[in-house]
Amino acid sequence: AQSVTQPDARVTVSEGASLQLRCKYSYSGTPYLFWYVQYPRQGLQLLLKYYSGDPVVQGVNGFEAEFIKSNSSFHLRKASVHWSDSAVYFCAVSYNNNAPRFGAGTKLSVKP
Amino acid sequence: DTTVKQNPRYKLARVGKPVNLICSQTMNHDTMYWYQKKPNQAPKLLLFYYDKILNREADTFEKFQSSRPNNSFCSLYIGSAGLEYSAMYLCASSSWGAYAEQFFGPGTRLTVL
Numbered sequence A: 001a002q003s004v005t006q007p008d009a010r011v012t013v014s015e016g017a018s019l020q021l022r023c024k025y026s027y028s029g030t031p032y033l034f035w036y037v038q039y040p041r042q043g044l045q046l047l048l049k050y051y052s053g054d055p056v057v058q059g060v061n062g063f064e065a066e067f068i069k070s071n072s073s074f075h076l077r078k079a080s081v082h083w084s085d086s087a088v089y090f091c092a093v094s095y096n097n098n099a100p101r102f103g104a105g106t107k108l109s110v111k112p
Numbered sequence B: 001d002t003t004v005k006q007n008p009r010y011k012l013a014r015v016g017k018p019v020n021l022i023c024s025q026t027m028n029h030d031t032m033y034w035y036q037k038k039p040n041q042a043p044k045l046l047l048f049y050y051d052k053i054l055n056r057e058a059d060t061f062e063k064f065q066s067s068r069p070n071n072s073f074c075s076l077y078i079g080s081a082g083l084e085y086s087a088m089y090l091c092a093s094s095s096w097g098a099y100a101e102q103f104f105g106p107g108t109r110l111t112v113l
Helices: none
Strands: A003-005 A010-014 A019-021 A024-026 A032-038 A045-050 A056-058 A064-068 A073-078 A087-094 A106-111 B004-007 B010-013 B019-025 B031-037 B044-050 B053-056 B065-070 B073-078 B087-094 B108-112
Touching: A003 A087, A010 A019, A019 A106, A024 A073, A032 A064, A032 A073, A045 A056, A045 A064, A045 A073, A073 A087, B004 B087, B010 B019, B019 B031, B019 B087, B019 B108, B031 B073, B044 B065, B044 B073, B053 B065, B073 B087
Parallel strands: A010 A106, B010 B108
Antiparallel strands: A003 A024, A019 A073, A032 A045, A032 A087, A056 A064, A064 A073, A087 A106, B004 B019, B019 B073, B031 B044, B031 B087, B044 B053, B065 B073, B087 B108
């Protein structure tokens, strides 16, 4: 079955620490990969996306993600988190001309 | 302007009654989507319009209807609400294509009693 898995429902890190949020997908063919962020009381916003080329893609606010085809993963990273990064992060996958499917999200809490 | 608006923001409905949710966008996007989001679950795609062509997911085909009277507006209609419909409903729009960025509204929280 086609699916997007974010294994960590909640992640807590201290301000200034590094971050990795995990995402694995199960789809046949070549995927289009996305990370979205949802701040409280706002709609989801795109952080970054990937289709081809350099497997490490840069996004907004210092976020980056790495596509590892052999592992069907697209993990999100940030070198040093800020309290304002506290939000819910969603991984999404689409292929061909189908609409994106989402993971369940990871709620990030940044401790001061 | 990259705004997607949803009305109402909160909706209370009675079991067995109809529910109509509205979404609008001003970006002239040809594709509009509806997702259902329940706590601790992934946003679930219900349907999407490409221009005037409606695509509904197989497992929710009979539960939700939609209309798109013009490019800017899209509605989600529930004919007879059940308790299981209580959820956040997310509307999004984008240009056509699997690699297109989706722009999301803030959501409508539907509570069915």
